[in-house]
Amino acid sequence: MWDRAGPWAGLVARLGLAGVWLYAGGTKVGDLAASGRAVNAYQIMPFGVAQVIGAMLPLVEIVVGLLLLAGLATRTAAAFSALLLAVFIVGIASAWARGLQIDCGCFGSGGQLASGESPTYGWEIARDIGFLILAGYLLLRPDSRFSADRRFTAGPAQR
Amino acid sequence: MVREQLAREQRRKATLWTSVIAAAALLVAGVVGYGIFAAQRSGDVFTPTAATADGSGFAVGTGPVTVDVYEDFMCPACGEFESTAGATIAQLVTDKKVTVVYHPIAILDRFSQGTNYSTRASGAAACAADGGKFAEYHKVLFANRPEENTPGLDDTKLISLGTELGLGDPFTQCVQDGKYKTWSAQITDKSSERGVTGTPTVYVAGTALKDRSPAGLTTAVESAVK
Known part of the structure; x- marks a missing residue:
């Protein structure tokens, strides 16, 4: 039963996570400086470092999204996703613990809260944990329907 | 096998x-x-001659207490701040209690449908400062503040608003050339480095102001004098 349903579940997880990354990267890629400011808003690293990370992040997110969309190197993409999400969760939790008044900057806000808005750290963390579960599933069971991996490896990918 | x-x-x-x-x-x-x-980020940065020593803003007034105001010309909360606290600031300046340093940063470019209004308005304000009319132009821009998710004022309108204040050809040229585009990006970076994560952000004598009401501002200024 699961042998047949698993790859379909994999497809859903893969496309879901792909959508998240493509959206996250897409909303940020138009303003790389704002992306750097969003990273800097966490006040975790020096401004110059935050700028570099912020400039790199949107395109990296888009490429992870494309890999997942195609189902190419699914396990590697899932592992990288999990790593990134874990970093984001730690970052948001740390901002929360320090009482910073910021937006997570997850989807291209430059780290600023809209006027009159309060931080929503709990929701942001819950959301990222949801994404982390998708990534974790794919990490354990990378095989999915309609994936490039299946084509290149001529059959279901190994576990 | x-x-x-x-x-x-x-x-x-x-x-x-x-x-x-x-x-x-x-x-x-x-x-x-x-x-x-x-x-x-490459390209020359022209710092307006009228800018403060660190090049990141424009000073209005000569009072002993420095009030730093970080604003984006498209930001609704800044428009609100200007209409509620603007008169108080003007009075504090007239009474020679404060020097207000306006930092016209550009953080809302993504809300002007690709026209980068925040950057253009910031640059135009610097052009007006070159012509000695920063305070006046600043006021006019907030009186004409466009809503978010609109294209904002076009360059022609930015120029005519300045011309009405008596700004001449150099101003027109400066806005048309987008002369201060890189400067706007630079002061926006500087603001982030200082810890500004939204607009308006106000510092009174270097301390972030939590209560931005006229009363909150006056109280903060008075306690800074002591």
Whole structure:
């Protein structure tokens, strides 16, 4: 039963996570400086470092999204996703613990809260944990329907 | 049996290679992203001559207490701040209690449908400062503040607002050339470095102001004098 349903579940997880990354990267890629400011808003690293990370992040997110969309190197993409999400969760939790008044900057806000808005750290963390579960599933069971991996490896990918 | 082993070996290799390619693609994406950013940041930065010593804003008034105001010309909360606290600030300036330093940063470019209104307005304000009319132009821009998710005022309108204040050809040229575009980006970076994560952000004598009401501002200024 699961042998047949698993790859379909994999497809859903893969496309879901792909959508998240493509959206996250897409909303940020138009303003790389704002992306750097969003990273800097966490006040975790020096401004110059935050700028570099912020400039790199949107395109990296888009490429992870494309890999997942195609189902190419699914396990590697899932592992990288999990790593990134874990970093984001730690970052948001740390901002929360320090009482910073910021937006997570997850989807291209430059780290600023809209006027009159309060931080929503709990929701942001819950959301990222949801994404982390998708990534974790794919990490354990990378095989999915309609994936490039299946084509290149001529059959279901190994576990 | 052997055939199955071979097939498995082949799959293992294919998986390995796609992983290597994926990792390389991620690395390249990061480098390209940084390259684009670095290219965007190249270009000469002209600092307006009227700017404060560190080049990041324009001072109004001569009072002993410095009030730093970080605003974006499209930001609704800044418009609100200007209409509620603007008169108080003007009074504090007239009474020679404060020097207000306005930092016209550009953080809301993504809300002007691709016209980068925040950057254009910030640059135009610097052009007005060149013509000695920063305070007046600042006021006019907030009186004409466009809503978010609109294209904002076009350059023609930005110019005519200045012309009405008596700004001449150099101002027009300056706005048309987008002379202070890189400067706007630079002061926006500086604000982030200082810890500004939204607009308006107000510092009274270097301390972030929590209560931005007229009363809150007056209280903060008075306690800074003591």
